[in-house]
Amino acid sequence: MPHALRDAQPAAGRASLYTEITERIIAELEAGRLPWVQPWGNSEAAPSLGLPRNVTSGRTYSGVNVLILWGAVFAGGFSGQGWLTYRQALSMGGNVRRGERGTTVVYADRFIPDRERRRAQEAGDEAQAIHFLKRFTVFNTDQCEGLPEDIASVPPPIAAGLILPRAEALIRASGVDVRIGGTGAFYNLQHDYVQVPPPQAFFEPVNWHRTALHELGHSTGHPRRLGRDLSGAFGSRKYAFEELVAEIASAFLCAALGIVPTVRHADYIGAWLEVLREDDHAIVRAASQASRAADHLLACLPEDATAIDDRQAV
Incomplete structure (x- = not known):
C-alpha cells in the first residue's frame, strides 16, 4: 500500500x-x-x-x-x-x-x-x-x-482465445478434489470437493476455467482452509454474500493468471443488490474475503509454474 x-x-x-x-x-x-x-x-x-x-x-x-x-x-x-x-x-x-x-x-x-x-x-x-x-x-x-520511461510499462495482453496453462496448474496445486463431469458446477462442503462439467459442455472453453476458479473460491471457505461461514441456505442473504465472495475471488484469480474474466452467475445480481442495500459494509467485507481466498490459492502455485509456456493450450 x-x-x-x-x-x-x-x-x-x-x-x-x-x-x-x-x-x-x-x-x-x-x-x-x-x-x-x-x-x-x-x-x-x-x-x-x-x-x-x-x-x-x-x-x-x-x-x-x-x-x-x-x-x-x-x-x-x-x-x-x-x-x-x-x-x-x-x-x-x-x-x-x-x-x-x-x-x-x-x-x-x-x-x-x-x-x-x-x-x-x-x-x-x-x-x-x-x-x-x-x-x-x-x-x-x-x-x-515526466515519469521514468519504464514505469508505465505493462505486460502485453494475452491473445484472445488462449487459456494459460498456469490456470490448470493452479487447480492441480490447490489440493482440492476437482471432479470433472455431470451437468452442474458446485462446491460440496460436506465432502470437500468441486464438481465442474467437462470443458466441451461450455460454449467457450475458457469459461470452464472461470467456473472452476469460482468453485475453488468457495472451497477456500472450508474450516481446514480459511474457515468462512458457508452455512447460508440457497436464496438467503448469507448465501448471496458467499456467492459474491467467490465471484470476485474468481475475477481476482483470472486477473492474476491473465484470463479475461466474465461473470458466470448473472442471475445473482438481484440478490447481490439486496445484500449491498442492506449493509453498506458488505462490498468491503466481500472484496477483502475474496482477496484472502485468491491469495490462498495463488500461494499453492509452484514457483516453476511461471516457466510454463503461456502459448500452450490447456
Missing part, C-alpha cells in the same frame, strides 16, 4: 465512506455493469490484464480497492494498471497533469481509544479495537507526465 495514509476521517466521514463505496457498486450493478469485469469488456479501453499495483512499491492493491481501481481504468480508458500518489509522482521526477482527478482508495486500520484501554485495564480483560477506513487519492500513470 502507498504511504499517504494520513487523513483519517471522523466517525461521520468513515460511515459515509462505506456508503459512498457501496452506492458506487450498486449503481454499476443496476446499470448491468459489473465493476470487477468491466476493464476487459470495453472496446475503447484495453488495459493490460492483471491486478492494479502501486508503481513505486510494486505491491498490488487488494480487497475493495481492486474493484474501485478496475472501475476507474474502465471509466478513464487508461492503458495500464499502474497507480501512485501525487507525492510519489513528484518523488520519481514526474507530476500529475493539471486538471486530472484522482481516484479515492481506502486503507483498513484499527485503533484502541484511551477510554477503552482504561476500561480494559480496570476490568482486567482485553481492550477492543475499533475498525475504520482511511482514504487517500491515487492517480493512474496515464494521468502523469
Whole structure:
C-alpha cells in the first residue's frame, strides 16, 4: 500500500465512506455493469490484464480497492494498471497533469481509544479495537507526465482465445478434489470437493476455467482452509454474500493468471443488490474475503509454474 495514509476521517466521514463505496457498486450493478469485469469488456479501453499495483512499491492493491481501481481504468480508458500518489509522482521526477482527478482508495486500520484501554485495564480483560477506513487519492500513470520511461510499462495482453496453462496448474496445486463431469458446477462442503462439467459442455472453453476458479473460491471457505461461514441456505442473504465472495475471488484469480474474466452467475445480481442495500459494509467485507481466498490459492502455485509456456493450450 502507498504511504499517504494520513487523513483519517471522523466517525461521520468513515460511515459515509462505506456508503459512498457501496452506492458506487450498486449503481454499476443496476446499470448491468459489473465493476470487477468491466476493464476487459470495453472496446475503447484495453488495459493490460492483471491486478492494479502501486508503481513505486510494486505491491498490488487488494480487497475493495481492486474493484474501485478496475472501475476507474474502465471509466478513464487508461492503458495500464499502474497507480501512485501525487507525492510519489513528484518523488520519481514526474507530476500529475493539471486538471486530472484522482481516484479515492481506502486503507483498513484499527485503533484502541484511551477510554477503552482504561476500561480494559480496570476490568482486567482485553481492550477492543475499533475498525475504520482511511482514504487517500491515487492517480493512474496515464494521468502523469515526466515519469521514468519504464514505469508505465505493462505486460502485453494475452491473445484472445488462449487459456494459460498456469490456470490448470493452479487447480492441480490447490489440493482440492476437482471432479470433472455431470451437468452442474458446485462446491460440496460436506465432502470437500468441486464438481465442474467437462470443458466441451461450455460454449467457450475458457469459461470452464472461470467456473472452476469460482468453485475453488468457495472451497477456500472450508474450516481446514480459511474457515468462512458457508452455512447460508440457497436464496438467503448469507448465501448471496458467499456467492459474491467467490465471484470476485474468481475475477481476482483470472486477473492474476491473465484470463479475461466474465461473470458466470448473472442471475445473482438481484440478490447481490439486496445484500449491498442492506449493509453498506458488505462490498468491503466481500472484496477483502475474496482477496484472502485468491491469495490462498495463488500461494499453492509452484514457483516453476511461471516457466510454463503461456502459448500452450490447456
